[in-house]
Amino acid sequence: MSHSLAQLRACLEKTLDKKIAQLQENLGELTLIVKAEDYLELARTLRDHPDLGFDQLIDLCGVDYSEYDNATWEGPRFAVVSHLLSVKHNWRLRLRVFAPQDDFPLVASVTPIWNSANWFEREAFDLYGILFDGHDDLRRILTDYGFMGHPFRKDFPISGHVEMRYDPEQKRVVYQPVTIDPREITPRVIREENYGS
Structure with a gap:
């Protein structure tokens, strides 16, 4: 662990103390995992505490852990992961919070703290259904307003539920059930009898 990373870890442990659910180090980066009920308060502390000073939210995204690492995931299904930057200290931190309920994933918005989270949170809502x-x-930001479902969820069908096309007779875009038949493509292997001899 680098000196800077050890310093950040010590500062987080001192400042946040028992509010830390987990603090992981992997590939030279720290990930701070917090409980949903502490998320907003800790985000404000990360920004405002002079020893931390995470003044920039670089990225925020949703994650569906339902089939993580080719196995069944034990724990909450949906998480929100943010990447923070402290310009003053030249530190980066990954902040992860899990939505307590899988059927109604809800976490606090951090747009009052970092306004750059606005469109990122809309994207996580649109693609994962995280509120x-x-x-x-x-509201939706990447899919159409009438779109049904959330396409980055692992249980969303690859072909989707509906397709749209332009209808020249009606002179407008129309929605219709998917016309693509689901199929599995298996490559044909061609082998020569005397290959390599």
């Missing part, structure tokens, strides 16, 4: 309590304008 952000306190977000001012939580």
Whole structure:
């Protein structure tokens, strides 16, 4: 562990103490895992505490852990992962919070703390169905407003539920059931009898 990473770990442990659910180091980066009920308060502390000073949210995304690492995941299904930057200290931190309920994934919005989270949270809602309590304008951002479901969930069908096309007779875009037949493509292997001899 580098000196800077050890210093960040010590500072997090001192400042956040018992609010830390887990603090993991992997590939030279720290991941701070927090409980959903502590998420907003800890995010504010990460930004405002002078010893931490994480003034920039670089990225925020949703994660579906339902089939993590080719196995069944034990624990909450949906998480929100943020990447933070402290310009003052030249530190980076990954912040992860799990939504307590799989059927209604809800975590606090951090847009009041970092306004750059706005569109990222909308994207996580659109693609994963994760709701952000306190977000001012939580609506779809990448899919159509009439889109059904959340396409990055691992149980969403690859072909989707509907397709759209332009209808020249109606002179507008229409939605219809998917016309693509699901199939498995198995490559044909061609072998020569005397290959390599």
